[in-house]
Structure formats: structure tokens, C-alpha cells
Amino acid sequence: MRQLFQQELADLKDDLVDIAQSVEGAMDRAVRAFNQSDVQLAEEVIAQDHLIDDAVRELDEQAIAILARQAPVAGDLRQVISTLRISASLERMGDLASHLAQLARYRFPEKVAPKGIRPTFKEMGALDLKMAGLVVGLLQDPNTKTVDEIRDLDDSIDALHLSVFETVLSEEFGSGTATVVDATLASRYLERFADHGVSISKKVLYLLTGEWDPDSSE
Amino acid sequence: MRQLFQQELADLKDDLVDIAQSVEGAMDRAVRAFNQSDVQLAEEVIAQDHLIDDAVRELDEQAIAILARQAPVAGDLRQVISTLRISASLERMGDLASHLAQLARYRFPEKVAPKGIRPTFKEMGALDLKMAGLVVGLLQDPNTKTVDEIRDLDDSIDALHLSVFETVLSEEFGSGTATVVDATLASRYLERFADHGVSISKKVLYLLTGEWDPDSSE
Numbered sequence: 001m002r003q004l005f006q007q008e009l010a011d012l013k014d015d016l017v018d019i020a021q022s023v024e025g026a027m028d029r030a031v032r033a034f035n036q037s038d039v040q041l042a043e044e045v046i047a048q049d050h051l052i053d054d055a056v057r058e059l060d061e062q063a064i065a066i067l068a069r070q071a072p073v074a075g076d077l078r079q080v081i082s083t084l085r086i087s088a089s090l091e092r093m094g095d096l097a098s099h100l101a102q103l104a105r106y107r108f109p110e111k112v113a114p115k116g117i118r119p120t121f122k123e124m125g126a127l128d129l130k131m132a133g134l135v136v137g138l139l140q141d142p143n144t145k146t147v148d149e150i151r152d153l154d155d156s157i158d159a160l161h162l163s164v165f166e167t168v169l170s171e172e173f174g175s176g177t178a179t180v181v182d183a184t185l186a187s188r189y190l191e192r193f194a195d196h197g198v199s200i201s202k203k204v205l206y207l208l209t210g211e212w213d214p215d216s217s218e
Numbered sequence: 219m220r221q222l223f224q225q226e227l228a229d230l231k232d233d234l235v236d237i238a239q240s241v242e243g244a245m246d247r248a249v250r251a252f253n254q255s256d257v258q259l260a261e262e263v264i265a266q267d268h269l270i271d272d273a274v275r276e277l278d279e280q281a282i283a284i285l286a287r288q289a290p291v292a293g294d295l296r297q298v299i300s301t302l303r304i305s306a307s308l309e310r311m312g313d314l315a316s317h318l319a320q321l322a323r324y325r326f327p328e329k330v331a332p333k334g335i336r337p338t339f340k341e342m343g344a345l346d347l348k349m350a351g352l353v354v355g356l357l358q359d360p361n362t363k364t365v366d367e368i369r370d371l372d373d374s375i376d377a378l379h380l381s382v383f384e385t386v387l388s389e390e391f392g393s394g395t396a397t398v399v400d401a402t403l404a405s406r407y408l409e410r411f412a413d414h415g416v417s418i419s420k421k422v423l424y425l426l427t428g429e430w431d432p433d434s435s436e
């Protein structure tokens with residue numbers, strides 16, 4: 001019984017890592033679709049978002065079943081609760097990858113970002129991918145070092161988010177209104193994606209320390 | 219023991235309603251700050267957001283303590299799990315009210331929205347407030363009729379969100395880039411606020427029916 005329970009907890013963890021890897025893959029395709037105006041890649045991300053949603057639903061059901069059958073306490077209980085909260089963040093990260101892909105699809109064959117701001121978006125996209133990779137690593141091997149790295153990375157992404165607004169608002173920008181709307185939304189999606197990485201890292205910290213910190217800083 | 223447990227569940231529900239009412243109050247002030255460019259009101263919303271965060275943290279701790287001590291099953295377990303998920307949405311709704319207030323504060327003494335689009339934002343704000351009220355009512359008295367009302371209300375808010383973009387992108391709009399950025403963000407915040415109302419209604423539906431539906435439609 002005890003052994004089965006430990007196996008179920010291990011399965012929860014593996015499933016969470018799998019979902020995080022799917023999110024990483026979706027963001028990788030979304031960022032490329034956005035940067036290169038690749039409509040097929042964009043369609044793929046949008047069409048496959050429901051797979052992440054389905055995996056999250058299954059994982060949640062599994063976690064709730066464990067609560068009902070095993071009535072875990074202490075560290076085991078924390079792990080199951082964290083799983084439920086982390087899966088919600090991963091599901092939202094998948095949505096945000098899909099939103100980014102939708103912008104790419106909507107503007108096709110044009111690129112979403114005008115030339116002057118493309119390097120900034122490229123960097124934001126690359127950092128978001130790094131964030132997704134750190135989240136996968138953190139879920140595989142919970143540790144405070146990666147939690148710190150995630151927080152620092154989020155600071156860099158926030159700084160780029162602000163610089164997008166500075167660029168868009170500068171006189172030299174001179175792009176049309178649609179571009180301003182798109183750039184504002186794209187930057188917001190990329191920034192929120194990273195925020196969820198921070199949320200997840202806080203939940204892992206809860207797992208490590210028992211200190212619960214909801215996302216009060218966002 | 220059983221009686222104490224039922225009292226604890228009733229307390230969880232009351233606390234959730236209290237937080238929902240705080241969110242409603244925050245959004246009421248944020249919408250007025252935004253519409254009337256009232257910087258004092260905006261400051262209040264921003265300064266008090268941490269009270270909602272604190273209340274959510276306490277509620278979460280309470281819910282987790284109940285899971286550990288009482289090991290609830292079936293409907294009781296569902297209620298505790300729903301509480302954890304609903305509190306997360308309420309916390310985000312508080313953040314979004316604060317974001318809206320920040321836009322108002324940032325543009326003060328100017329109004330955020332230019333004249334042509336003010337009626338649309340007024341309507342969105344009024345509908346978001348209605349959403350907050352429906353959420354309070356639904357948490358007080360879970361029922362499928364309110365779940366349906368919330369879904370319909372969200373459709374109306376989504377339509378207004380689209381109409382903001384149409385207005386902003388129309389040739390007659392003729393406002394500066396900063397205004398376009400602000401209107402895009404404000405509309406997104408108002409739309410997301412309503413999305414969380416739908417999320418909460420889905421979690422209440424889970425409570426009523428046992429069917430779990432993560433936010434796959436967002």
C-alpha cells in the first residue's frame with residue numbers, strides 16, 4: 001500500500017515534468033512562428049493546445065484521487081497540493097504560447113513586430129524559452145538554486161517588457177496602430193509566461209520549505 | 219469532531235465570500251479611478267491589494283490544514299480543493315483591479331481613455347462589476363443558473379473587448395501611441411478579470427457536479 005502510494009506520487013511528478021516539456025515545445029514553436037511569421041507552425045501550436053489542457057485535467061483528476069484514497073499528510077500532502085497549483089500555471093503558459101501563435105497567424109504573411117523592435121522580441125522569446133527549460137529542470141530536480149535563477153531571469157524579461165513600451169512610444173518608432181496593439185499584447189503575453197515560471201518556482205519552494213507564498217508580487 | 223469539521227468547511231466558504239467581496243470593492247474603486255481619473259482612489263486600490271493577497275494566503279493555509287487533519291473525501295474533498303482553486307482566481311482578479319488602477323495613476327491628471335472610447339470602457343467596467351457581484355452571489359449560493367449568467371456576461375465583455383480594438387484601429391481614432399498602448403492593456407485587464415469569473419464558475423460547477431473542467435476554453 002505504502003509502496004503503491006510512493007509510486008503514485010512519483011507518477012504525479014513525472015506527469016508534471018511531461019506537461020512542462022510540452023509547454024516548452026509549444027513556446028519554442030510559438031516563438032519561431034512569431035519571429036519568422038511561420039503560419040504553419042502557428043497553426044500547430046494553436047491546434048495542439050488542447051493536448052496540454054487534457055493532460056492537465058488528467059493530472060488533476062489523478063491528484064484529487066490520491067487525496068481521496070490516500071489522505072496524505074505533511075510533505076506528501078504538500079506535494080499533491082503543489083501539483084494541482086503548478087498544473088494550473090502550466091496550463092496558462094500553454095494558453096499564452098497559443099495567444100502568441102494567434103498573433104503570428106493573424107498578421108501572416110506580415111511579421112507581427114516591425115524591424116526596429118524585432119531584436120527585443122527575439123531576446124524576450126529566447127529568455128521565455130530559457131524560463132520554460134528552467135521550469136522543466138526545477139520540476140525534475142527541485143532545488144533553491146534554480147528558484148533563484150528563475151527570479152533573476154524574470155527580472156530580465158520584465159526589463160525587456162518595459163523596453164518594448166519605450167521603443168513603441170519613441171518618436172522614431174513610426175508604426176501604425178495595429179502594430180502598436182500587437183506589440184503591446186505580444187510583450188504582455190511573453191511577460192506573463194515568465195510570471196508563471198516564477199509562480200511555479202514559489203510552489204516548488206513551498207514543497208521544499210513548507211512556506212506558502214501565493215503570487216502576491218505579480 | 220464531525221460537527222467541528224462541518225463548521226470549518228462553513229468557515230472556508232464564508233472566508234471565500236469575504237475575499238470575493240473585497241475583490242468586488244477593489245474593482246469598484248479601480249473602475250471609478252479609471253473612468254474619472256481619480257488618483258486617490260487609484261492609490262487606495264494599489265495600496266490595499268496586499269490585503270486580498272494576505273486573506274488568500276490565510277485561506278489557503280486553512281484549507282491545507284483541513285486536508286491534513288480531516289482527510290475529507292467525496293463532496294467535502296471537492297469543496298476544499300475548489301476553495302484552493304477559487305482563491306487563486308480571486309487573488310488574480312485583485313491584481314487586475316490593481317493593474318487598472320495603476321494605469322489611472324500613471325496617466326493622472328489625464329484620463330486614460332480618450333473621449334471616443336470612454337463609453338465602451340464605462341460599459342466594460344460596469345459589466346466587470348456585475349461579474350464580481352455574480353461571483354459573490356455564486357459563492358454564497360452555488361447554483362447552475364448563476365453559472366450560465368456568468369458565461370453569458372463573459373460573452374458580452376469579450377464583444378466589448380473586440381470593439382475596443384476596432385475603435386482603436388479605426389482611422390477616426392487619431393490618438394497617440396501611448397493611448398493605444400493604455401487602451402490595449404486596460405481592455406485586456408478588464409477581459410481577463412471576467413475570464414476569472416468564468417474560471418470560478420467552472421470550479422463551482424465541479425463542486426455541484428463533480429465534473430472537473432480546467433480553463434481549457436481561455
